[in-house]
Every structure is written in structure tokens, then in C-alpha cells.
Amino acid sequence: MFSPNQAQRHLNLSDKLWKAIPEVTGKKFESHHAPHRLTLKDLEDLRNDIKYCKNMGTKIAAYDHIFKRLLEFDFLVSLKAVRDLIIFYMPDYVEQCDCGKDF
Numbered sequence: 001m002f003s004p005n006q007a008q009r010h011l012n013l014s015d016k017l018w019k020a021i022p023e024v025t026g027k028k029f030e031s032h033h034a035p036h037r038l039t040l041k042d043l044e045d046l047r048n049d050i051k052y053c054k055n056m057g058t059k060i061a062a063y064d065h066i067f068k069r070l071l072e073f074d075f076l077v078s079l080k081a082v083r084d085l086i087i088f089y090m091p092d093y094v095e096q097c098d099c100g101k102d103f
Contacts, residue, residue: 013044021089029088036081043078046070 007020017040022028030037049066087094 013047014041017085025089027089029085032088033081033084036084039078039081040085042073043082046073 007016011020018030018037046069049069053063053066083094
């Protein structure tokens with residue numbers, strides 16, 4: 001078991017989401033929202049591709065794979081999966097908007 005500070009510094013995002021949080025809360029998000037697991041994994045992979053992108057020089061073509069992923073990525077589906085994850089663990093944290101828009 002990690003202290004909160006150790007978990008923040010030493011666990012990767014997947015371990016935090018799928019191991020540490022369920023252990024601490026006694027609730028498993030993926031048991032109730034299995035399809036979201038893949039969506040959240042795709043979001044994490046995209047984040048890692050951007051965050052750990054190697055310097056490939058000044059040629060923009062070297063980053064084509066990242067640009068293509070960004071253009072093809074379904075951000076709305078990911079946003080809803082993140083919202084559902086937050087609501088699952090903290091039910092009153094996200095307030096519904098009464099503006100009539102679906103986001």
C-alpha cells in the first residue's frame with residue numbers, strides 16, 4: 001500500500017485508475033462501465049504519445065502520426081468516459097448543466 005504522496009509520484013496513471021483507486025474506495029469502475037475502460041486507455045495512450053514525444057528535428061512530417069491521432073480521436077466520447085469515471089467515484093462532484101447543450 002502506498003501513501004497518497006508515494007502513489008502520486010511512483011504509480012503510473014493506469015495503476016492509479018485500475019488498481020489504487022479501486023483498492024482505496026472498494027469500488028471498481030470497470031465492473032460497471034466496461035466499455036469506458038478501452039476509451040480511457042486510448043486517451044491515456046494519446047496523452048503519453050504527446051507527453052513523451054521525442055524531438056525529431058524540425059521536420060513537421062516527423063510528427064504525422066501524432067497529428068493524425070489527434071485529428072481522428074473522438075474527444076467527446078473520451079470526455080463522457082472521464083465524466084462517468086469522476087461521477088462513479090465522486091457522485092456529487094460534477095454538476096449537470098441546464099444550458100441545454102450536450103457536454
